[in-house]
Amino acid sequence: MPYSSINFNKKTILITGGAGFIGSNLAFYFQENYPLARIVIFDCFRTEKSFNNGNLLSFGHYKNLIGFNGDIICGNINNKDDLNLLNEFSFDFIFHHAAISDTRVYDQKLIMQTNVNSFYNLLSKAKKDKSVLVYASSAATYGSLSSPQTIGKENPENPYGFSKYMMDKIATRFNNDNPDMKIIGLRFFNVYGQREFFKAKTSSMVTQLGHQILSGKVPRLFKNSSLISRDFVYIEDVIQSNVKACASNSNGVFNIGTGISRTFQEISDILQKELKTNLGTEYFPNPYKDYQMNTQADISSAKQNLGYQPRFSLEEGIKAYIPDILKNHVDSVQ
Numbered sequence: 656m657p658y659s660s661i662n663f664n665k666k667t668i669l670i671t672g673g674a675g676f677i678g679s680n681l682a683f684y685f686q687e688n689y690p691l692a693r694i695v696i697f698d699c700f701r702t703e704k705s706f707n708n709g710n711l712l713s714f715g716h717y718k719n720l721i722g723f724n725g726d727i728i729c730g731n732i733n734n735k736d737d738l739n740l741l742n743e744f745s746f747d748f749i750f751h752h753a754a755i756s757d758t759r760v761y762d763q764k765l766i767m768q769t770n771v772n773s774f775y776n777l778l779s780k781a782k783k784d785k786s787v788l789v790y791a792s793s794a795a796t797y798g799s800l801s802s803p804q805t806i807g808k809e810n811p812e813n814p815y816g817f818s819k820y821m822m823d824k825i826a827t828r829f830n831n832d833n834p835d836m837k838i839i840g841l842r843f844f845n846v847y848g849q850r851e852f853f854k855a856k857t858s859s860m861v862t863q864l865g866h867q868i869l870s871g872k873v874p875r876l877f878k879n880s881s882l883i884s885r886d887f888v889y890i891e892d893v894i895q896s897n898v899k900a901c902a903s904n905s906n907g908v909f910n911i912g913t914g915i916s917r918t919f920q921e922i923s924d925i926l927q928k929e930l931k932t933n934l935g936t937e938y939f940p941n942p943y944k945d946y947q948m949n950t951q952a953d954i955s956s957a958k959q960n961l962g963y964q965p966r967f968s969l970e971e972g973i974k975a976y977i978p979d980i981l982k983n984h985v986d987s988v989q
């Protein structure tokens with residue numbers, strides 16, 4: 656559904672990270688609602704190389720883009736020559752989602768280069784093209800501060816969270832120096848939904864538990880999972896926030912969640928109800944010391960300034976996501 660009065664037809668739209676989870680959903684949103692939009696995806700896709708933690712260096716996957724009719728540039732945001740390929744275009748809108756999205760990567764140099772250095776280049780490109788720039792920040796900027804998480808009170812506790820925290824500061828300063836520009840940062844909380852499968856072990860608890868249950872395994876949760884809660888936000892609402900950000904009259908950074916915190920146990924229970932299983936739950940000790948027990952976004956500013964209004968409860972989001980979980984499960988066991 657169109658989330659904004661802006662007519663994106665005939666507009667040129669860049670989506671960095673467009674082969675990933677959020678970026679690919681955004682690409683399809685524009686393709687389906689604005690068939691005359693020129694959509695350009697910039698993404699390094701995946702290689703077989705991994706970080707020390709065993710996760711891939713990047714999660715972009717061609718399967719997220721089956722059916723996409725726009726342009727694709729396979730490039731690395733760390734590489735100036737690759738970024739220069741974008742100068743073939745002048746963009747009306749830039750959605751910057753490419754990043755090391757794995758919160759458990761501790762290579763500080765690589766995270767800062769990838770998430771922060773590249774941001775300066777995209778800000779310059781947006782300034783040159785007079786584009787609206789919407790970029791992905793993160794709830795990781797808050798670390799383990801108590802809920803509700805509110806803009807202006809941040810305490811990042813890992814390199815990933817710090818990189819997003821610095822992006823927000825850089826964006827604010829750049830905007831102060833260039834007041835005519837429209838730059839909006841979106842601090843996503845825990846996003847789940849279709850096209851998330853290829854994030855593997857870094858995908859949401861909804862995805863991971865869904866696939867455990869479909870494999871006939873008892874869902875495994877940390878001990879005390881009825882006490883661990885997150886603001887889980889369905890991908891459709893995240894798309895809504897990206898689109899509405901383009902029409903915002905206020906620049907700045909906004910929390911994107913539901914404003915409601917739900918437990919890991921509830922996810923498991925809702926999935927089992929939807930998948931009609933009764934496998935119970937297996938509990939194991941939480942291995943992480945720096946573990947955030949609760950998140951709940953204060954979304955009042957996003958509601959007021961972007962007109963953002965989350966439409967999916969956890970129950971509704973999981974129900975809408977089930978067909979994609981089932982399809983990926985069938986594909987992965989074939």
Ligand SMILES: NC(=O)c1ccc[n+]([C@@H]2O[C@H](COP(=O)([O-])OP(=O)(O)OC[C@H]3O[C@@H](n4cnc5c(N)ncnc54)[C@H](O)[C@@H]3O)[C@@H](O)[C@H]2O)c1
Binds near residue numbers: 673715730731751
């Ligand atoms: N999914 C969430 O819950 C969540 C929460 C908070 C913030 N975010 C942020 O939203 C954005 C999108 O997240 P996502 O969940 O879609 O993650 P994702 O990993 O699926 O998407 C990121 C994309 O960026 C690409 N990429 C990574 N490094 C790159 C590089 N050096 N050059 C070019 N492309 C590169 C990857 O291939 C991938 O397609 C990220 O910036 C992430 O930090 C996501």
